[in-house]
Amino acid sequence: MLTLHDTATGDVAPLRLRTPGRVSLYVCGPTVDGVPHLGHGRMSLVFDVLRRYLLFTGLDVTYVSNVTDIEDKIIDRAAAQGIDIAEFTATNEALWWEIMDALGVLRPDETPHATAYVDRMIDLVADLVGRGVAYETSDGVYLSVMDVPGYGLLARQPLDSLRAGARVEADEEKRSPLDFVLWKKAKTGEPSWEAPWGAGRPGWHTECVVMSLDLLGEGFELHGGGIDLMFPHHENERAQAVATGREFARHWMHNGWVTMDGEKMSKSLGNFTSLADLLARNDARAYRLLVLRSHYRSPIEVTPDTIADAESGLARLDEVGRRFDLPDLLASGPVVDPGAAGDGSGPAAQPADVDAEAVARFRARMDDDLDTPGALATVFDLVRQANAAADAGDEPGSRRAAATVALLCAALGLRFRSDEGSEVDEASAELVRLRDEARAAKDWARADALRGELESAGWSVEDGPTGTRIRRQ
RNA sequence: GGCGGCGUGGCCGAGUGGUUUAGGCAGGGGCCUGCAAAGCCCCGUACGGCGGUUCGAUUCCGCCCGCCGCCUCCA
Known part of the structure; x- marks a missing residue:
């Protein structure tokens, strides 16, 4: 069974399933306010690998990832470009999916949009106000974090400590500087929806609570995203669920930064490389391999050197694919471990043409908090075995090792290069x-x-x- | 100020209280080849510093140094 580091506890623990054999994931998706960058790519790849691995172990996976299509920067940028907000977000979203497809990231089972959930967000805010944990000010409605038991769980800091370090500018009307906005009253010219507190729009932290609980139900297994969402975004989502007495995510998972020269890459620092630029220069699979080569919680440095390094590794895999004429197992979607027991509890007997022992080693690495570097070591060991056996004339042995390479690469979403474009003129x-x-x-x-x-x-x-x-x- | 992470051989990057090595890339030697390429075999003897615990620590504890991050929008 897969174990994962849980941000809420700081421990690596098994995923606790509501229903045996089924697992639901909610992953915070993009705010479509611009072009996707390497950080988005890493997040998408990390969770794509998690999802594919869960499928590989025989679990029935429901994967939901939202699109935030109403937000301050969206409003500002659309206005700056003089175009309609819906057009602006649709353009950015189309680019997002185009790039996700290029990266080999599976489309989510559901992709809720914030603007489609405003009514239900208003209901939630009204509920919170009714319970006395939210209050209205001149510019909006805020959640009172002091009234939420356990606030600070994901930040892994007590409320007092968070308050002491708060860098937000003082707002006389807020009860605590940490209180966050649930509903923003509209200024003239801003897009708005009618609500009991006047026309306005929902705060960012509200959409994910509403959409995850609506689509996955209470106590869904895992909520994830980039580590930058840990606090305050996920903390605040959780606070709203807790304040309404609903069981929220059972497990929290966050992936680490992409860094540039040792510093985090982010929209706010402006030091980001767009995924489109990366894909124009490099094999999309190289980025997946680069992401897989380090643990998902560690920072990864993406430079021309590290990408070139990954491309060299890829060439080694491609060579095996060619030498043994391996099939593209991903052509018909995610692969399931042929030896999977069905409930994700562990490998059973493998078909004779797969190295069961190697698959078991691979799964042991993956089950240990998604140790993809360790899992890849297993794969590259098999590559060497396949080549060595073939060199020694051991046909069955080499075929078996190579077939296992194909299976495990497919489990990770790594496809072998097809020979398209290689037609000889x-x-x-x-x-x-x-x-x-x-x-x-x-x-x-x-x-x-x-x-x-x-x-x-x-x-x-x-x-x-x-x-x-x-x-x- | 509070909280947290990290520091491994040329580079990237796992892992472990001691018996044979993670793995990849680059490099050196060899096999193969007309020469190459691809592949295979062999090689580097690494764990920030100082103490402590221990028969023994890179792995545990303490301190120190350095880097990074969170406490504001951010995947």
Whole structure:
């Protein structure tokens, strides 16, 4: 069974399922106020890997991730560009999904939008006001955090400590500087919805409580997101659920930063690289591999060097894919461990063509708080085994190791490069023919010249027992 | 001020109280090859500093140094 670090307790603990065999995840998605950057990519990849792994172990997974499509920066930027808010958010959201697809991130089962849940958010705010834990001021409605038991759980600090360090500017009307806005009263010209406290829009922290509880129900298994959401966003979501007496997420998971020169990458610092830029320069799979190579809670440094490093590793996997003509197991969706017991409790017997012991090692690493670096070590061990066995003429052994590589890569959402784009044009095929002739005639000078021509045309040249083989570099 | 994380061999990056190594990339040597490429084999003997506990610590404890983060919007 999978264990995960729980932000609420600081411990690594098994996921506690409401219903055996089923698990529900809510992951905070993007605010569509601009282009997605590497940080969004890491978050999406980390949770995509988690989701795929849960599926791999035979669990029935429901994955919900929201889109925040109403928010201050959205309003400002749409206005600055002189376009309609709905058009602005639709454009950004389309880009988001395009990039997620390119990264091989599975679409969520549900993608609730904040603007579609305003009525229910108003209901929640009214409920909180009715319970006396929320109050109205001249500019909005606020939740009184002092009235929420256990506030500070996710920040892992007591309320007093948080209050002492509060950097928010004083607001005379707020009971505590930590009180956060549930409903923002609209200023002229701002988009708004009618509510008992006047026209306005919901505060950011309210949408996720409403949408997660609505779509997944009370006590859903896991709530996740980037570590920057731990406090105050997730703290405040939880506070609202607690204040209304509802059981919220059972488990909290947060992934670490992407850093640039050691500093966190973020919209506010402006030091971000967009995913579109990354994908224009690098194989999308390289970013997945880069993310998998470090633990999800550690910061990762993304530089041209670390990405190039990942691409080299990818080439090694691709070579195995080619050498053993491995199938693209992801072509028909996420893969399930053929030996999975069905309730995620552990591996059962594997088919004879898979190395069951290696799969068990892989799963043991993954079950230990998603130790993807350890899991990858298993995969690369198998790569070496497959090649070594093939070199030694052990056909069944090499096939088995290679098939296991394919299975485990698929479990992680890593696909082997297809040979698309590698069709050999007539001119290049002719060069290959000439080169084979030259080699047969032991005309090495000519053979080397032809290799040079092919290489400068972007081909990688390999001589094998059956003659020259070329592929795209 | 409060709270938290990290410091591993050239680079990235796991892990562990002691018996043989994580793994990847780069590098060196070898096999293979006409030469290469790919692949395989071998190699580096690393755990910030100072103390402590211990038969023994990179792994536990304390202190120190350095880096980073959270307490405001942020994946």
